[in-house]
Amino acid sequence: MKRRFADLHLQPNLSDVEQTRHMLAKATKLGYRLVALPLPTASVEAFAKKLRLICQEYRLDFASRLDLKPQTPRELLRQLRKFRRLVEVIAVVCKTKEVARQAAKDHRVDLLNFPATDSRRRFFDKAEAELASSSVAALEIDVKPLLMLKGPTRIRLLAALRKEVAIAKDYHVPIVISSGATNTLQMRKPLEMAALTTLFDLDKPTALDAVSKTPLTIFERNREKLNPNFVAPGIRIIRRGSDCP
Amino acid sequence: MKAKIRRRYLALKIDSEGKISQKELMDAIWDAVLRLYGEYGASKTSLALIEYDVEKNLAIIRVAHAEIENIRAAIATITEVAAKPAAVHILTVSGTIKKLRKKLELSMAFKP
Numbered sequence: 001m002k003r004r005f006a007d008l009h010l011q012p013n014l015s016d017v018e019q020t021r022h023m024l025a026k027a028t029k030l031g032y033r034l035v036a037l038p039l040p041t042a043s044v045e046a047f048a049k050k051l052r053l054i055c056q057e058y059r060l061d062f063a064s065r066l067d068l069k070p071q072t073p074r075e076l077l078r079q080l081r082k083f084r085r086l087v088e089v090i091a092v093v094c095k096t097k098e099v100a101r102q103a104a105k106d107h108r109v110d111l112l113n114f115p116a117t118d119s120r121r122r123f124f125d126k127a128e129a130e131l132a133s134s135s136v137a138a139l140e141i142d143v144k145p146l147l148m149l150k151g152p153t154r155i156r157l158l159a160a161l162r163k164e165v166a167i168a169k170d171y172h173v174p175i176v177i178s179s180g181a182t183n184t185l186q187m188r189k190p191l192e193m194a195a196l197t198t199l200f201d202l203d204k205p206t207a208l209d210a211v212s213k214t215p216l217t218i219f220e221r222n223r224e225k226l227n228p229n230f231v232a233p234g235i236r237i238i239r240r241g242s243d244c245p
Numbered sequence: 246m247k248a249k250i251r252r253r254y255l256a257l258k259i260d261s262e263g264k265i266s267q268k269e270l271m272d273a274i275w276d277a278v279l280r281l282y283g284e285y286g287a288s289k290t291s292l293a294l295i296e297y298d299v300e301k302n303l304a305i306i307r308v309a310h311a312e313i314e315n316i317r318a319a320i321a322t323i324t325e326v327a328a329k330p331a332a333v334h335i336l337t338v339s340g341t342i343k344k345l346r347k348k349l350e351l352s353m354a355f356k357p
Binding site: 185 | 281317318320321322330334
């Protein structure tokens with residue numbers, strides 16, 4: 001079966017509708033079928049509704065996404081309670097080790113994201129991977145810093161990613177490759193994204209899954225959960241009220 | 246007997262705001278390859294420009310078959326050509342120029 005590709009981290013300026021449209025059109029052209037855009041926490045539903053309509057025009061599936069940037073584990077828990085039922089994908093940008101650990105063990109977190117430029121703030125070690133493997137969180141790697149950074153900074157990032165990918169594979173933590181693009185020139189084809197992962201020694205089948213199967217699984221799992229008829233995995237309401245015989 | 250050298254031909258599309266010359270494009274590709282793989286790695290790629298259409302921003306390059314993934318990664322890292330923001334995408338890959346042209350015509354015909 002033909003692979004369906006997904007980019008879970010497109011970052012257009014949402015107040016600029018033209019730019020958003022350009023990026024969505026480009027995503028279709030490059031071969032993506034699913035995109036996720038981080039929404040502002042202040043008006044999640046309004047933006048999601050608007051973007052879903054625009055995505056339909058470009059024959060794309062839209063996944064609403066929130067990037068949480070909590071300073072403390074307590075703040076993370078509060079934000080998860082508030083937003084988990086509103087969006088399909090929740091990513092946590094881990095700025096401290098405590099937040100990273102809490103995010104890794106929480107079943108409501110889909111993606112773990114780490115700052116690209118500061119290697120001391122990349123907390124994806126064996127302990128983090130062990131926690132993530134027992135929950136459902138995946139390690140998200142943005143391609144944008146690989147394109148934009150040059151020289152020693154990129155070398156350091158590649159070394160850190162190589163280490164993290166090896167740990168993730170050892171502990172069976174899923175990996176998601178996203179673009180993190182803020183304009184059309186930073187967007188790449190799925191196969192190009194997969195090729196870029198060879199720079200940190202990710203094998204081709206895993207790389208292809210990281211731009212197709214893994215993000216699609218996350219999206220489908222959460223879309224099912226957000227359905228009002230969902231009760232538990234595998235259980236859903238098919239009739240209610242007067243429909244019941 | 247010497248083994249036949251296997252090659253791959255790549256059709257490239259250049260996304261850029263301005264016009265880009267043949268030399269500027271090849272400089273950008275060589276620069277990206279050298280940055281990622283160094284002179285030793287670059288020497289194994291057998292990279293060569295076959296054709297370039299300035300008007301359509303399309304190029305055909307030839308590379309060694311074994312280096313295709315490395316070249317794909319290097320080309321993906323190009324963010325500017327001649328100090329102008331740009332991106333280079335691989336449209337299609339083939340073992341012969343003839344088949345590449347055929348594929349290219351098809352992909353252009355069914356472009357959304």
